[in-house]
Amino acid sequence: MSRAMLTSKLKRSLLRLHSRTFAKTSRLNTDRPGPISTLNPPIEYSCDNIAGVAKDNFCVIPNFISDEEETVLLKEIDKHFRGIRYEYDHWDNAVHGYRETEKSKWSLATENILQRVRDAAFTKGATQLPLVHVLDLAANGYIKAHVDSVKFCGPTIAGLSLISPSVLRLVKEDDSTLWLKAVLPAGSLYIMRNQIRFDYTHEILRDEDSYIRDVKVNKGRRVSVMSCDQPVEDHS
Numbered sequence: 154m155s156r157a158m159l160t161s162k163l164k165r166s167l168l169r170l171h172s173r174t175f176a177k178t179s180r181l182n183t184d185r186p187g188p189i190s191t192l193n194p195p196i197e198y199s200c201d202n203i204a205g206v207a208k209d210n211f212c213v214i215p216n217f218i219s220d221e222e223e224t225v226l227l228k229e230i231d232k233h234f235r236g237i238r239y240e241y242d243h244w245d246n247a248v249h250g251y252r253e254t255e256k257s258k259w260s261l262a263t264e265n266i267l268q269r270v271r272d273a274a275f276t277k278g279a280t281q282l283p284l285v286h287v288l289d290l291a292a293n294g295y296i297k298a299h300v301d302s303v304k305f306c307g308p309t310i311a312g313l314s315l316i317s318p319s320v321l322r323l324v325k326e327d328d329s330t331l332w333l334k335a336v337l338p339a340g341s342l343y344i345m346r347n348q349i350r351f352d353y354t355h356e357i358l359r360d361e362d363s364y365i366r367d368v369k370v371n372k373g374r375r376v377s378v379m380s381c382d383q384p385v386e387d388h389s
């Protein structure tokens with residue numbers, strides 16, 4: 154493994170080290186249609202309090218990218234991962250069954266998609282990290298609860314989800330009774346910012362735990378393309 158890759162892995166590892174409305178539903182479960190398409194909204198709150206916090210600091214935008222755009226992105230990502238195996242022993246034990254990379258150079262077509270993500274997610278004038286993080290979770294892969302390090306990511310984190318739906322769970326770090334679960338359909342963009350980004354752990358549930366209000370979400374292989382803005386000084 155090259156020094157650059159090691160440094161990059163170490164950074165990703167450190168990134169997680171700290172601690173710890175939906176319209177069209179046709180892409181919720183394209184591979185295996187099921188009752189998930191009846192979930193409206195496909196989000197579950199433990200109480201009204203968290204619904205209030207999430208109102209301004211969390212959203213999922215379904216169908217943010219088209220099937221064609223997803224194909225373009227995946228082609229580029231799959232080319233990068235060719236010959237690379239899924240790993241089951243992450244450095245900080247945060248991710249299971251994954252391949253990951255950080256990329257700053259993309260094709261023009263992908264760069265246009267990423268610019269749309271920036272326009273949708275980040276406040277005007279905020280600068281983003283040049284490296285975009287790509288995380289490929291195998292069908293049996295999952296991400297354990299963690300908060301991204303304030304040293305490496307600013308107040309806004311945005312993620313495109315590709316290929317299959319998954320369940321994102323957010324839990325208040327100092328009060329586990331406050332939580333929400335959201336379906337991230339393939340082709341959607343989710344955005345976490347401020348309190349939700351800093352005070353709540355986030356995780357992608359394993360397939361067998363992927364339920365919202367007793368409705369099963371069939372997670373298969375899932376790729377995320379994550380962008381975040383520059384860290385802010387008073388958080389480091």
Ligand SMILES: O=C(O)CCC(=O)C(=O)O
Pocket residue numbers: 168169286288296301312355357377379
């Ligand atoms: O894949 C996602 O949606 C989240 C990724 C994540 O939590 C991380 O890379 O730290």
